[in-house]
Amino acid sequence: MRKFPINMHLNVDSFLPASDAEKEYMVQMRPSTTFFRDGVKRLLKNKIATISFIMIIIITLACILIPLFWPYKYDKQLGISLGKPVDPTYANLRPFEYGETEQAKIAAGETVFPHIFGTDSAGRDYFIRVVYGTRISLLVGFFASLIVLVIGMTVGSIAGYCGGKVDIVIMRIVDIIYSLPDMLMVILLSAALNNSGLDKLIQGTVLEKIGLNILSLFIVFGLLYWVSMSRLIRGQILSLREQEYVLAARACGAKPGRIIKKHLMPNCIGVVIISTALQIPSAIFTESYLSFLGLGVNAPMPSLGSLASDALNGIHSYSYRLIIPAVVISLIVLSLNLFGDGLRDAFDPKLNK
Amino acid sequence: MNNNENTPLLEVKNLKQYFDINVGVFKSKPLKAVDDVSFYINKKETLGLVGESGCGKTTVGRTILNLYKPTAGEIWYNGKQIKTKADINEFRKKATMVFQDPYSSLNPRMTVADIIGEPLDVHNLYSTKEERRERILELMDYVGLNSEHASRYAHEFSGGQRQRIGIARALAVNPEFIVCDEPVSALDVSIQAQVINMFDELQDKLGLTYLFIAHNLLVVRHISDRIAVMYLGKIVELADAEEIYSRPLHPYSKALMSAVPVPDPQVARANKRIMLSGDIPSPLNAPSGCPFRTRCPHATEQCAMETPEFKEISKGHFVACHNIDKIN
Ligand SMILES: Nc1ncnc2c1ncn2[C@@H]1O[C@H](COP(=O)(O)OP(=O)(O)O)[C@@H](O)[C@H]1O
Ligand SMILES: [Mg+2]
Numbered sequence: 001m002r003k004f005p006i007n008m009h010l011n012v013d014s015f016l017p018a019s020d021a022e023k024e025y026m027v028q029m030r031p032s033t034t035f036f037r038d039g040v041k042r043l044l045k046n047k048i049a050t051i052s053f054i055m056i057i058i059i060t061l062a063c064i065l066i067p068l069f070w071p072y073k074y075d076k077q078l079g080i081s082l083g084k085p086v087d088p089t090y091a092n093l094r095p096f097e098y099g100e101t102e103q104a105k106i107a108a109g110e111t112v113f114p115h116i117f118g119t120d121s122a123g124r125d126y127f128i129r130v131v132y133g134t135r136i137s138l139l140v141g142f143f144a145s146l147i148v149l150v151i152g153m154t155v156g157s158i159a160g161y162c163g164g165k166v167d168i169v170i171m172r173i174v175d176i177i178y179s180l181p182d183m184l185m186v187i188l189l190s191a192a193l194n195n196s197g198l199d200k201l202i203q204g205t206v207l208e209k210i211g212l213n214i215l216s217l218f219i220v221f222g223l224l225y226w227v228s229m230s231r232l233i234r235g236q237i238l239s240l241r242e243q244e245y246v247l248a249a250r251a252c253g254a255k256p257g258r259i260i261k262k263h264l265m266p267n268c269i270g271v272v273i274i275s276t277a278l279q280i281p282s283a284i285f286t287e288s289y290l291s292f293l294g295l296g297v298n299a300p301m302p303s304l305g306s307l308a309s310d311a312l313n314g315i316h317s318y319s320y321r322l323i324i325p326a327v328v329i330s331l332i333v334l335s336l337n338l339f340g341d342g343l344r345d346a347f348d349p350k351l352n353k
Numbered sequence: 354m355n356n357n358e359n360t361p362l363l364e365v366k367n368l369k370q371y372f373d374i375n376v377g378v379f380k381s382k383p384l385k386a387v388d389d390v391s392f393y394i395n396k397k398e399t400l401g402l403v404g405e406s407g408c409g410k411t412t413v414g415r416t417i418l419n420l421y422k423p424t425a426g427e428i429w430y431n432g433k434q435i436k437t438k439a440d441i442n443e444f445r446k447k448a449t450m451v452f453q454d455p456y457s458s459l460n461p462r463m464t465v466a467d468i469i470g471e472p473l474d475v476h477n478l479y480s481t482k483e484e485r486r487e488r489i490l491e492l493m494d495y496v497g498l499n500s501e502h503a504s505r506y507a508h509e510f511s512g513g514q515r516q517r518i519g520i521a522r523a524l525a526v527n528p529e530f531i532v533c534d535e536p537v538s539a540l541d542v543s544i545q546a547q548v549i550n551m552f553d554e555l556q557d558k559l560g561l562t563y564l565f566i567a568h569n570l571l572v573v574r575h576i577s578d579r580i581a582v583m584y585l586g587k588i589v590e591l592a593d594a595e596e597i598y599s600r601p602l603h604p605y606s607k608a609l610m611s612a613v614p615v616p617d618p619q620v621a622r623a624n625k626r627i628m629l630s631g632d633i634p635s636p637l638n639a640p641s642g643c644p645f646r647t648r649c650p651h652a653t654e655q656c657a658m659e660t661p662e663f664k665e666i667s668k669g670h671f672v673a674c675h676n677i678d679k680i681n
Contacts, residue, residue, distance in 0.1 A: 244457045245460040248450070248522065249471060251418055252445060252471060252472035253472075253475050263460055266460075266463075
């Protein structure tokens with residue numbers, strides 16, 4: 001023993017180095033798992049989240065793959081063919097009914113692909129329109145969330161990391177944006193954009209097909225909806241910045257870039273992914289009710305909201321045309337929300353401490 | 354002068370660390386976490402720093418390593434003042450820190466190897482991946498960690514093992530000086546003994562110098578050559594460990610020492626425990642003059658007027674008190 005022997009409760013013998021056997025005993029540990037693998041395991045245990053995830057995959061695959069082989073086009077009015085008068089028998093077909101020329105073909109022994117959901121009032125196959133509408137809704141949800149993520153993350157991490165005056169200024173701007181009525185902004189923006197000559201600019205691009213309204217929706221998401229994301233990320237970075245491991249990295253001379261990349265990002269990425277996942281359904285929902293109000297995609301491109309809106313005209317005779325897109329929206333939003341909740345339960349370290 | 358045996362390895366002169374605290378919307382007030390602290394640490398020596406929680410021990414350690422920019426004061430290392438960015442960078446290869454909380458001081462998303470290897474990465478201390486790996490395994494061996502655990506994550510380890518990982522990280526750059534900030538206070542008593550013993554062994558093996566912070570007097574006594582007692586941002590007494598235990602001079606040190614349990618019942622009965630009245634004041638509203646006067650049984654008017662000087666009473670024994678002669 002060096003210096004003073006301990007004369008108190010501590011037994012001097014316990015200051016001897018551990019024997020090999022003791023060391024061996026101390027290294028009994030459970031098999032190594034990474035944080036990610038742990039989370040996935042917990043996620044898979046959650047039946048509701050797993051089912052929701054499968055549901056999302058099925059819906060996504062369906063709206064990518066079905067248009068590839070479906071014999072009808074979403075904007076093809078089946079009653080109209082070149083050089084012939086309009087055939088009115090194609091409009092408003094009920095599920096599994098056929099138009100006149102199709103019935104003739106069937107009578108001649110040919111097989112005709114059925115109209116599973118019938119056709120709409122303009123004689124377009126309704127099933128493929130629902131598929132396209134789902135596609136649009138998913139795309140809008142995904143890209144709007146991506147915009148929110150990129151802007152929110154950049155602004156939030158700058159505010160959180162720099163702190164001080166920068167933080168105060170950014171957060172006051174965020175507060176102001178928070179207080180703007182978002183729906184009013186969407187409506188005003190789409191009106192402003194429609195008169196801005198932007199439509200000429202986007203002529204011939206994919207954006208034209210989707211329409212200015214959706215573009216203004218994206219812009220509004222980009223301008224307004226990032227604020228809650230940036231608040232969340234700022235809070236995360238602020239609390240992570242005070243962690244001792246960040247201090248330890250600074251104590252050994254690590255530069256800010258390294259600290260952000262190695263210490264701050266990996267520790268808040270879980271929360272970021274989760275809130276992005278939860279952002280998607282809210283974007284889809286917004287798009288749907290804007291389309292329902294007539295501020296969504298440009299005709300003839302359908303979206304689930306505009307399909308539901310069109311169906312209102314024939315709600316008594318053709319109520320299924322309203323029910324189908326409504327059910328699809330609910331399914332998508334519900335499974336995304338449940339999956340997002342599952343993600344949070346599985347990956348948020350604060351809940352599984 | 355640089356390698357003179359008599360220059361202390363680290364010298365701190367009149368160090369001050371004030372934090373600006375917002376009181377009200379536009380007003381801020383300085384919180385004097387460390388207020389005019391001076392001491393030195395010789396090579397291969399351990400200076401223990403004790404004091405109640407919140408008295409500024411951690412802040413002293415962090416300010417020395419320039420994790421907080423000092424409000425005032427000088428830090429000299431090996432006869433050279435640490436001032437410029439380049440000095441600080443160079444200093445960080447020689448001086449490291451072991452943190453108090455073995456949980457929050459290890460990044461939960463990094464493997465043990467990456468945690469221990471971080472200082473190596475930052476300072477580019479290896480040329481090949483193989484070299485890095487070998488160095489990490491060597492460090493793990495130093496602190497008694499099994500090399501098979503290199504690819505595991507910190508959350509899989511117990512508190513004691515985590516603290517060993519933190520120590521291995523502090524050793525990575527081959528430092529001369531380590532600030533140990535209450536490295537065992539979060540551990541079980543039985544584990545505390547092992548870890549302190551390890552600090553002792555490492556010091557002998559690697560020729561380390563420690564600033565060893567603790568609030569447990571027993572721990573510091575075992576490992577320290579000299580001990581500084583801190584109260585409300587100031588060092589009130591500093592002396593050889595044996596001296597401060599057998600002959601504390603400052604009334605605060607006396608109270609602290611009297612709280613240490615003694616195994617001999619006769620001695621214990623003779624040493625009546627000195628109870629301090631009241632609580633430690635907030636550093637935001639520190640008393641005028643002597644910081645300890647509000648709780649000191651011997652306080653006089655002079656104590657409220659003047660801050661006592663930190664004087665050398667006998668060789669190597671420093672005390673800051675107006676009434677030393679009267680009390681003792
Ligand atoms: N970063 C900081 N900002 C503001 N006040 C701080 C900061 N760090 C410590 N303090 C304050 O300084 C005082 C001393 O704290 P600290 O050095 O942690 O004490 P100890 O380690 O002795 O318990 C405390 O009152 C604490 O609230
Ligand atoms: Mg402390």
